[in-house]
Amino acid sequence: MRNSIKITATTAVAAALALGLTACGTDSDPKAKTESGAKADTSKPLVVAANPTPHGDILKFVEKNLAAKEGLKLQVKEFTDYVLPNTATESGQVDANFFQHKPYLDDFNKKKGTHIVPVVNVHLEPLGLYSKKLESLKDIKSGQTIAVPNDTTNGGRALKLLADNGLITLKDGVGANGKLSDVTDKKGLKFKELEAATIPRAISEVDAAVVNGNYAIEAKLKPSTDALVLEKGEDNPYANFLAVKEGNEKDPRVEKLAKLLNSPEVKKFIEDTYKDGAVIPAFGPVK
Structure with missing residues (x-):
């Protein structure tokens, strides 16, 4: 059974206000969470915010086929915009997100005062x-x-x-x-x-x-x-990656998901699912 929740643009307005207020409070301190990083409760599901396609699809593949073998409980929350996944990660309402590339994140952190950091590259979506x-x-x-x-x-x-x-x-x-x-x-x-x-x-x-x-x-x-x-894929800086709030990079659940997102199984899933070139594997560290 997939543990997936979809938040659409029409239902996100109220959530955006709540999340924005939360992010402006003391929790905007990247060290404010008590259960974070290596001390996170690994018995709880890792909640990941993602755009539905292809990010949510890739995560659901991991959830259904790979996560249990690694002892990882994964929960996917789908957002249809480019703002709420980061504000939800900043406020602690989700543990991680998967939807963006580094130029976008750098600009977002600068403008919003957030503390989101990349973990591992997964794929490229050519413009x-x-x-x-x-x-x-x-x-x-x-x-x-x-x-x-x-x-x-x-x-x-x-x-x-x-x-x-x-x-x-x-x-x-x-x-x-x-x-x-x-x-x-x-x-x-x-x-x-x-x-x-x-x-x-x-x-x-x-x-x-x-x-x-x-x-x-x-x-x-x-x-x-x-x-x-x-766009050409070679040396493209716009690879999409798994991201977390600063300080949560060593959360064992995050490390497990990062490993799975760069696995041969996910590479094959991406190549088999998106044969038209809309999504290309782009594994490795974020530069």
Whole structure:
């Protein structure tokens, strides 16, 4: 029996307020929890916040097939946004999360004053440019509109993807940290900034859209065939990882889950489940 709870965007509003208030209290101290790290109660389930796809799917595979052999009790809480998993981890309402990459986490910690740290890389979801109206990159012309994520890190990542493929020009040296104000040559293109989760639903309303890998999967897009262009996987800094509140890295349950998430069984699950290139194994330490 799977011990899984799904929290949708519509039910998360009240939770967001409660979690935000909690995170602003004394528990924002990374050493505030009494049962953390190596002293954690290993008889309790490890509660992990995750986006449903592919993160929740990977965790459920571990829960169903691997966790019991390691003596690990695993509970998955699914969130459909990019904020609540971190605030819930910070407040102690969950023990860990699995949904983000390091540039996003670094920016989140800086802006929110949280103390979340990565544990181990698991997979990469290549960012892609999609369109319901155009057949290839060469069909993108002056005057057309491209939707991009409105959060800092995924927005910069999207602009870099466009720049790498000659659609725009960015200021020298901005890399994946670019903002729309860093575009030195829009080549006549217009941009519409939207929340990452909403972009797949807006693809038909624009000429093209940059979509995160997990949201592409949920929207039934096939990156290997549907994307006009995809990010390259080699040396990509956007691997998604297991993360915890600082001080909880040595929790034996976290260490067991980290080991399982980098196991041959999980590698095979990812490769067998996401044959269209939407998810790629990216095991190892977070750099």
